[in-house]
Amino acid sequence: MSNLPPIQVIGGGLAGTEAAWQIAQAGVPVILYEMRPRRLSPAHHSEYLAELVCSNSFGAQSSDRAAGLLHEELRRLGSIIIGKADTHQVPAGGALAVDRALFSQDLTETLAHHPLIDLRREEICRIPTDGIVVLTTGPLTSPALAEDLRRFTGLEYMSFFDAASPIVMGESINFEVAFRASRYDRGEAAYLNCPLDKDQYLHFWQQLCTAEQAELKDFEQETARFFEGCLPIEEMARRGKDTMRYGPLKPVGIFDPRSGDFRAPENRSKRPYAVVQLRQEDRAGQLWNMVGFQTNLRWGEQKRVFRLIPGLESAEFVRMGVMHRNTFINAPELLSPTLQFKTRPTLLAAGQLVGTEGYTAAAAGGWLAGTNAARLALGRSPITLPPATMMGALFDFISSASPKHFQPMPPNFGILPELPQRIRSKQERYGAYRDRALMELLHWLSRVQAA
Template sequence: MTTMQPIHVIGGGLAGTEAAWQIAQAGIPVILYEMRPQRLSPAHHTEHLAELVCSNSFGAQATDRASGLLHEELRRLGSVVITKADEHAVPAGGALAVDRAVFSHNLTETLASHPLIELRREELRQIPREGLVVLTTGPLTSPDLAEDLQRFTGMNYLSFFDAASPIVVGESINPEIAFRASRYDRGEAAYLNCPMNRDQYLHFWRELCQAEQAELKEFERETAKFFEACLPIEEMARRGEDTMRYGPLKPVGIFDARHGDFRDPANRDKRPYAVVQLRQEDKAGQLWNMVGFQTNLRWGEQTRVFRLIPGLENAEFVRMGVMHRNTFINAPELLHPTLQFKSRSTLLAAGQLVGTEGYTAAAAGGWLAGTNAARVAIGQTPLTLPPTTMMGALFAFISSASPKHFQPMPPNFGILPELPQRIRNKQERYGHYRDRAFADLAAWSYCDRETLQLPA
């Protein structure tokens, strides 16, 4: 029996379940803390580990889709979450969906029966100050632990409400309409601008006012007061025809140099009536954030209405706008791509807490955080994955994005490094991303495979 000190994993969701499993499979004891059923969260209904609180779907199966590529990367790395998802899959067209009750019950039994995993049903109100700790408490972290995390990270590095605008793939924005410019030509032309004439704006405004909203959960309605500080774009539209034109769609000082100098009175009639601005989201300029478009519209409605904006007729969205209760840290300020905290290398985090979105991304974070906690315990160098893989790109992104504008990110092809050649056909392009990811993952040099029991 090993005499090593156990690693503490806090939170029994998908990330915590995966992290605990990887640590135990490396031969290191782990204590997994889950506060349910002692204390239930507003969204959970059972005491099982890895409970799926929203959909039962892990996303598209095809490996030329972002979620499917991530599924397959995790299969090749020995993920217990994806293994069990495959075992308990139910028919869902092209998606990986599971019998959620059987899935979470089986994972609970699997972990509870592992000789190196101790499952403790108790709430931790503070982060353990000593030893190796993996924090995977998710978007509904309990108030006491969230307060302790806030003290540790600093007041400005913890968010409690996720109000995020949609993010668009740059290649899908029409360059014949959108133009680069900064307001009054101040500084670098860092924004893409989609101009509207009066008729286009009024049509967009009417459709936005009538679009269908997603229903907030009861505990989210209680915190809806936060919306006033970050108003949904549809609520802004309902407050008056011109409200958006005095807010995020304000056209003043934005000029399209392709049509002359709009500051010249002779070009007054060419000035846009309203302008939608997009801000660069990543260093490579592949992703663009719709400025001021935080929204609670249903996702299908977002696609329909936002494609009415000139220049975004064929927009490809890698993340839709959201407004919901969430707890997440400012990962670019706080984390290395190994998922270790910069200020404490023995503290790691994973899951939605670090700003990734989706079930599979949570499992991927748990895999990396658990694997690296095990490596630190045995004196090995923590791993980073190739940035050309979906896992590697996701954790590179959350650790290097702009801290000022950081918002949670799901897996998507827009965060991968560009291909050497430009491929216009989207399906073909995604296939090349997949092939490169698999090749680079296969060539990736694991340090001491046998110790971590990684698949050959």
């Protein structure tokens, strides 16, 4: 066992789980604090570490997509989050999706049995003043700790509203209407598709626009912004009659294989006006997530309106959609690219708390914060990743963006340095970004390991 004092990680979400694992794997003891189940959050449902709340998908799996590139970088860096996601993967077309219950349970058991990890189920109300500390409390930081963080930084939290989609029992779906298909018949037909004709769509849209919303909880009463990448479906509907048809209900390339060859001219009239897609939630295919249907409607209204969708007339909902407030700090003012606080380098932060968006980005932040916390404990200098990698670009962005207009940032190719030569083809350009990032990561790893 190490004689080093333990590093304290506060928060057992994706970032905290990754951070604690990287610290322990470096040979440094760590205390991981998680307040659940002693104190519940408005969005979580279990006491497991790294519980996935909004979706079971980590995003696009292909490494020539931004999320997929981040997956691959983390695989090469020994991420436990991505490792377990690969282990518990379920079919989801081109996405990396997991059986969320098995995923979180496996992570919890793995960390609990690590000899250098002390998992403590208690709420931390103040930032510890001694030693190395990693804050990974996420968007639902407890009020007491959030207030202490506000006092420490001298800045108010920023916030937006996030929401989760309903989950439907597979046996309650009408498979005489719903059909399996992939867009443009590409790859595995991993999604269920519920087609709507024009009259059905307009009726659904009208009912959705007028459906009654749930009241916000006390802690969500103040004005906040929606995150544009996760709009409630009813908010999207209110923005225009066709907004959903250009978003999650986009029918382009979706065709019922029972109708014959979608390329045949005589079948063009059979193409749906809009399509609701459902993504497999568990390995057995018993649970299906309504893609893009994050919502804040009252539960009774959700059942009434969503059962207007053909194929979901008798849908049994095992989880209703919910909406909650996400909070984050003004990272450009407070953090360096190493995820250390500028005014206290022994205090680090990661996850949605620092303004990264998405599960994989949270794991990436946990990897960097945990790695740097361990390096500090071992008397080594903290590291940053090459800016041409997705991880390096993401943490460079959140630490250098304009503080006045800072908003949560998901992984995307727009934050990477430009390529030496312009490539017109988007597919080839993204492939070039990927090749450069992985080569840079390989060279960087060899230098770090040799140091």
